[in-house]
Each structure stands twice: as C-alpha cells, then as structure tokens.
Amino acid sequence: MKNIPKRHLVLVLGDQLDEDSGAFEGFDPAQDLVLMVEAFEESTHVWSHKIRTTLFLSAMRHFADGLTKRGWQVEYRSLDSHGDQTLADGLLAALVQHQPQAVIGVEPGDLRVRQQIEDVVKTAIESGAARARKQRDTALKDTLKDPKNDTFGAFLTWREDKHFMCSLPQFRKWAGTSSSLRMEFFYRQMRKQYKVLMDADKPGEPLGGQWNFDADNRKSFGKAGPQNVPKAISYKPDAITKDVIKLVNQHFSKHPGELDDFNWPVTRAQALIALRDFIDNRLPQFGPHEDAMWTNLDFGWHSLLSSSLNLKLLNPLEVVLAAEEAYKKHDLDLASVEGFIRQILGWREFMRGVYFLDMPELKTANHYGHKNPLPKWYWTGDTHMNCMKQCIGQTLKNGYSHHIQRLMVTGMFGVTAQISPQAICDWYLAVYVDAVEWVELPNTAGMALFANGGRFTSKPYVASGAYVKRMSNYCTGCKYEPETRVGANACPMTTLYWNFLDRHEASFAGNPRTALMVKNLQRMTPELRADVRVRAAEMLADLNSL
Ligand code: FAD
Ligand code: SF4
Secondary structure (H helix, E strand, O other): OOOOOOOEEEEOOOOOOOOOOHHHOOOOOOOEEEEEEOOOHHHHOOOOOHHHHHHHHHHHHHHHHHHHHOOOOEEEEOOOOOOOOOHHHHHHHHHHHHOOOEEEEEOOOOHHHHHHHHHHHHHHHHHOHHHHHHHHOHHHHHHOOOHHHHOHHHHEEEEOOOOOOOOHHHHHHHHOOOOOOOHHHHHHHHHHHHOOOEOOOOOOOEHHHOOOOHHHOEOOOOOOOOOOOOOOOOOOOOHHHHHHHHHHHHHOOOOOOOOOOOOOOOOHHHHHHHHHHHHHHOHHHOOOEOOOOOOOOOOOOOOOOHHHHHHOOOOHHHHHHHHHHHHHHHOOOHHHHHHHHHHHHHHHHHHHHHHHHHOOHHHHOOOOOOOEOOOHHHHOOOOOOHHHHHHHHHHHHHOOOOHHHHHHHHHHHHHHOOEOHHHHHHHHHHHOOOOOHHHHHHHHHHHHOOOOOOOOOOOOOOOOHHHHHHHOOOOOOOOOEOOOOOOOOEOHHHHHHHHHHHHOHHHHHOOOOOHHHHHHHHOOOHHHHHHHHHHHHHHHHOHHHO
C-alpha cells in the first residue's frame, strides 16, 4: 500500500461487519482507508474458545475481502502478517504509516476496546504522529491552523451504531433516573414504535390481546423426549476459513474447543441462509420447547442467529420483520413468533441499553459479595453433575448452549455456589460464539448472577434440582438425586439452593415474588436446616470435586 497521507482512517472492529455501517458514510475510496486489525489480545484477555476466535477472524477476513472487491482500500493486519498483540498496536502502526487527517469508527460494544483506542489516539496526537502528518500535508495545514482542530475530539469520531433499533440516547431517555428497569415495558414501547405484531383494528393494542405469551411457551419435552428435531444446516469451510482454522490451531492450541466441526455463518450470505432456515424450519415450533433441555439435543428449535446478529452480518429489524411476515403468511403460532420477536426487539436492545447505562459499575458488581473461584470443570465438563456436564460439554463442543442452559444451569450454579461474578463473566465471554461484552455482561452479571442487586430482574433466578428434573432428562443417570438435600447423594443444585435461601431468608421473605420459597424453607425442621448448612459447607469447600 502506497505511503500517501490518507484523509480518513475508517476503523472496523471484529463485531462491526455491517455493510451499512455508519462508519462508511461519506467514504471516498480515492482518499479513505479501511483499517481492520486481528490482535492476539482479543483471544487471550479471556481464554477464548477456538470456535469463537475462528468465527470472528474468518468473518473479518471475508468482510475485508468484500470491501476490497468493491475497490476500497483496506489495510488488513492479520495475526500471521503483522502479529499485533493489541488493537492499539495495530492502530498506532497504521496512524504512523498513513498519517490520516481523522479516524472514524462506530462506537465499540466493549468499553475496554473503546478505552484502548482512545488512549492510543491520544498517544499518537501527543507523540506527533498527527503533527508529522500536519507538516507534510499542506492542504491540511490550513484546516489545522486553528489549534482546536488538532485535538482528540477533532481527530477521532465515534459514530452511532445504527445496527440497533433503539439508540443509546433513546434508551437513556426511556430509563430516566429510575433505579429499577423492566424489559417488559421497554419491549411494549418498541413494539409500538416499530408497529410489530400490533392489532390493525385496535390502535396501540397488541395482536392477540396480549403483549407476552411466555406462559404458553415453557413446556418440557415430557418422557418421550424431543420429537422430529430439525436438522441443522452445514456451512462448508472455504479456503479463508480453513486458513483461519490452521492459524487458530497453531496459536491458540491450548484454548478450549476443537475446530473439526466448525459450522457457523461467516458471511452475510451464509447468515441470510441461516435466517431463512430458521424461519422455514424452526420458528413454527420455536416457542413450546424454548426452555426445555435434553441430552445431546444441541440446538433444538433455537434460531442460532445470535452470532450473526452480534457480528452485524444480520440486521435485527430484518430478522424481526422476517418472523412477522412468516407469521402473517403461514398463520404460525403467535406464542412462538411473539416469543422469538421479544428476544430481539426486547431483550437484545434492552441489554445493550443497560450495558451502556450501568458501566463501568456493572463490570465489578457483586451484590452478594461472592468470592469462590470458578471450578476447574467449567473448562472441561468433567463433573459428576450431569446437568453441568451436558451444558458445559455442549458449550465446549459447539461454542453454544441455549438461554435456559446458560441461565438456569451454568449461571444458576454460579450464584448458589457463591462463585465470583467476575470469574463467571469471564467464562461466558470466553466460551460462546455470540459473546461480546455489551450483551454478555448484563446477561451474566445482571440476569443470571443478580450481581447488580436486581436492577432489571425482580428476583434472583435460583431453583432446586427439581427445576432441572422437570425441564430435562439430565437427572436420569446422574450420580446425585435431585430431591435429596443432605448426604452423599444430595444434588448440589438442591442443597446449594436451600442453603442460599437460608443465607438470604430475610431478603427473599420481603419480596412478594420469592416469599413462597421462604415459606417452603420454613417448613423444614431446624435439624434438617442445620444438616443442609453442613452439607452445603462441604460442597462449597470443594467445588472441584462435585
Ligand atoms: P434464540 O433463543 O433463537 O433467540 C433469538 C435471538 O434473540 C438470539 O439470537 C439473540 O440475538 C436474542 N436474544 C435472546 N435472548 C437474549 C438475551 N437475554 N439478551 C440478548 N439477546 C437475546 N446472548 C448473546 O448474544 N451473547 C452473549 O454473550 C450472551 N450471553 C449470555 C449469558 C447468560 C448467562 C445468559 C443467561 C444469556 C446470554 N445470552 C447471550 C442471551 C441468550 O442466551 C443468547 O442470545 C441465545 O441463547 C443465543 O442463541 P440463539 O441465537 O439460538 O437464540
Ligand atoms: Fe443436576 Fe442434580 Fe439433576 Fe444431577 S441430580 S442432573 S446435579 S439437577
């Protein structure tokens, strides 16, 4: 690439693979340059799953390829060509080499990354990279005569992430100064704003007379187990993906996961196929068994669209509208369609708003003061608890497990086993293909761990082994017994649940949504309660052996 000063350096991050990105507004192929950086640190700051790293790098390379084919100038700093340790290293090198007039990017979805970029830009300005450019570019000299122009603000522009349906200012306005936020009310506003699933004959009213059909959706599979499970489609790795697989195996060989069956969409074209496959083959049955779990059922009727959405290969509005159109065209089950749309139009947008509203405090929140380290078997699945073994095993195999597996198995154990929220959050950020901090952190710290004290959930998500037994077949053949609270066969989910209630009896009793749990606790004899405490203490002292 010729070493001529560039007008704009347009920074595209690994989860910003959006052809309609705000960063490209006004892009002039003759004088602007796109910069994309593969950095080791992005796979090592948490111990990133090989599948997650492969997905990001392959999708980035495909995206860069597409821009180059458009005739745009792209500086792509790959791990093998440049070996940048951090994004900052890559950006600084590009600033020095290209001496751009300005850097443009879309607001990162991870405040750590934003800070890193801002720091490096400040360093570059201070160390004279920008000044060197100023001296060499006479046209620019005039612009920079005013010293105010040669400041950080004039040099680095963050543009809004237009991918989202609710802008951050809109979310902030909606949230106001309220200490407690409820997704349900936000979701209703979004339904009205986007006119999704609204009753054409009753203005302002939801289709079917209800905003939320969750009550129809939480079924188990019953004894027979899942029937007529749809087959997941496969995406054959092309030369780019094969190269990345080789690279990841070479540099991150000790990281969790295997790449032999890598099968996630890495281009917009593949993401659109994934969307069509879901709408045609799984959306009609999405709702009823959305929460159910079963041994070796890797994906069920879930959409598997989160990674494509989070990389920005898909736009959330197009996904929502595709589901609504299918509902109208094929008269699908409203509970399934509403349940699916709520996840995207409601939860996904809501979580993003919460992240930016509550950071940086959310990152260190620890309402219960939990300090236990993460049991080693979170990285191997090698535990006697069959529910954990299955959910972790699936996660390590695919980089994926569904919402209830994340919330009510791996997440719930984290709360009742009093594990440090930061240790759990790092694990979630590392092992899922869809993990980006803006969505991972509020889900894990906020929803699963109650680490923010219930900012947007009315109660902690805790339950005994009876819940797992009802919603799955995991307890069959497990070493432990879901109903047993004390003794060698006591189910850790159950013992730790009762122990948790015992520890927090007063706060659970004072909450109308959890008061019944406390009534059940109080039915236990004092002797049994004491025995539960003892057994729980034994478990908590040696989580690795469970
Ligand atoms: P589906 O069940 O088919 O749902 C459709 C879409 O709705 C998803 O693709 C996703 O984009 C969106 N969605 C659903 N639930 C949520 C939610 N709670 N928050 C935000 N979006 C949602 N989702 C991520 O995208 N990245 C994460 O890192 C992540 N971490 C999580 C950690 C925990 C502890 C929990 C409880 C949930 C987490 N989720 C995360 C939310 C949810 O579990 C995943 O989005 C979902 O399992 C992805 O699978 P899917 O695409 O098949 O989703
Ligand atoms: Fe999990 Fe307990 Fe059931 Fe075993 S018995 S699978 S530990 S809930």
